Amino acid sequence: MRRSGFAPKARVLDEDEIRRAITRIAHEILERNKGPDGVLLVGLHTRGVPLAHRIAAAIAAVEGVAPAVGSVDIAFYRDDVQSAPRVPTGPTEVPVAVDDATVVLVDDVLYTGRSARAAMDAICDFGRPRAIQLAVLVDRGHRELPIRADYVGKNLPSSRDETVRVRLGEVDETDAVEIGTSPDQVSGSVEAAT
Amino acid sequence: MTRSLLSIDDLGREGIETVLALTREFRDVSSRPIPKVPALRGKTIANCFFEDSTRTRISFEIAAKRLSADTITFTQKGSSLSKGESLRDTVRTLCAMGVNALVCRHEASGAPARIAQWVDVPVINAGDGAHEHPTQALLDVATVADHRGDLGGLRTLIVGDIAHSRVARSNVLAFSAMGAQVTVCGPATLLPPGGESWPAEVTTDLDAALEKADIIYLLRMQKERIEADPVFGSIKEYVQMYGLTAERAARLDPDVLVMHPGPMNRGIEIASEAADLPASLVEEQVANGVAVRMAVLYLALGGTP
Structure with a gap:
């Protein structure tokens, strides 16, 4: 993992703020879709997957029933040029039929929109969802595609030179969102979210 | 730098493990309703079978198509090799037409390695003489x-x-x-x-x-x-x-x-x-063949412009 180059400037969200943001997103998903029926949460590897599970748990705490949770890896759907082929970091699993489901894609950082575009293509290879929505913990701007998030934990104005680092206890040692610089990093967040 | 696969020695243990990890992913892809990903969209792969083969050739063709690559298949019969064109001229002509990778089967040991010296695209050895497969x-x-x-x-x-x-x-x-x-x-x-x-x-x-x-x-x-x-x-x-x-x-x-x-x-x-x-x-060996060849082609061409 390329961590060494990251120099944090400010903490954007701490553990409690991340928890509240997830709770709010869970409520917004329920409100918009009139309950959890037919909702399928699909996390983008790596950190979208634990976020999707947290949102599902928050929905279950309110409704008593948890929506299905899947995961998607976009390695084979990327449109950007890289120096080496990217090997998927986790499995693509869709536990229930995508046809007529409302798929909520979950990612940590929304930046250029290219990851979300790739994830939509991947989901559409599994069937024809009734709708696809997008939930992100941080929206840092600089979109390169006509994509916007339906559910946003935190809007974070940033410059392209900056890096947003999301850490989650399931993957990292702690929960935090930080903004900073990492000279050797070209993508939107550490761990190459685009 | 090209990413040819001429011998198992090109990979080593780490390379083999990468292929195995990708193979598992591509086997999943093959079991989906649409068993295809856009990873190699816009790439053209030439299957050059200078020696007869059915299963290996078809397996490579299916693998390329499931990665959304375009394929052309070239066999000795009816090719200009039978008109006396040299192997070097044949493969260089293919590359001049914009082929992005060559998959080569040849009866002579070392032919794919030789071809790899003549062209600047990745060459995948699909079996050469008594050398390697x-x-x-x-x-x-x-x-x-x-x-x-x-x-x-x-x-x-x-x-x-x-x-x-x-x-x-x-x-x-x-x-x-x-x-x-x-x-x-x-x-x-x-x-x-x-x-x-x-x-x-x-x-x-x-x-x-x-x-x-x-x-x-x-x-x-x-x-x-x-x-x-x-x-x-x-x-x-x-x-x-x-x-x-x-x-x-x-x-x-x-x-x-x-x-x-x-x-x-x-x-x-x-x-x-x-x-x-x-x-x-x-039978499982045959079924794994497509996913393994998807992994090998993806490693040769994935991520390149």
Whole structure:
């Protein structure tokens, strides 16, 4: 993992703020879709997957029933040029039929929109969802595609030179969102979210 | 820099493990409602089969199509090679037309390596003479990994015409790179000169070797070669000494895995009873072939402009 180059400037969200943001997103998903029926949460590897599970748990705490949770890896759907082929970091699993489901894609950082575009293509290879929505913990701007998030934990104005680092206890040692610089990093967040 | 795959030695253990990880992903892709990903959209792959092949060629074609690459297939028959064009001119012409990778099968050992020097696109060896057949070895390792997880310490016995077998050579390299203990077994006349330098034990005694094998890998035996062999001269004698007969298969521990690269000569190197044992992985090997070749093509071309 390329961590060494990251120099944090400010903490954007701490553990409690991340928890509240997830709770709010869970409520917004329920409100918009009139309950959890037919909702399928699909996390983008790596950190979208634990976020999707947290949102599902928050929905279950309110409704008593948890929506299905899947995961998607976009390695084979990327449109950007890289120096080496990217090997998927986790499995693509869709536990229930995508046809007529409302798929909520979950990612940590929304930046250029290219990851979300790739994830939509991947989901559409599994069937024809009734709708696809997008939930992100941080929206840092600089979109390169006509994509916007339906559910946003935190809007974070940033410059392209900056890096947003999301850490989650399931993957990292702690929960935090930080903004900073990492000279050797070209993508939107550490761990190459685009 | 190109990312050719000419020999298993190009990969090493780390490279093989990357191929295995990708193979699992691509097997998932193949089981989806739309068994296709856009990873190699816009790339053109030329399958150059200067020697006949059906299953390997089709397997590479399906693999390329499931990655959304365009494919052209080129066989010796009806090509300008039969008009006397040199191999070098043929492959350079293909590249001048904008082909992004060449998959090459050739009867001459070392031909793909030679081609790789002439062109600046990745070259994938799909079998060259008696040298190597790396994608076959990778799919064999993937098949065993499905059943046993780690290959470390697995006693792997490769039986048959070792000297003329590119499958044997690539498998010895691949299985030993993954930590398996490899033994090759065959009549002395069909053991390779210089075989002592291979990372494998060499024996002529099949029955003794069978006693201590976790995996038995039968090579395809060419009838003409047995009949020309000064020691055997008849297929019956070969089968008695080196065939996985029904009697030998009956003595095997049920956990022993039986493998064959295909096409099988039932009744020669493998009896029908052995080929159809529950422990026989022959069909799984074929099924893994597409996913392994997707992994190899993706590593050769993925991520490039």
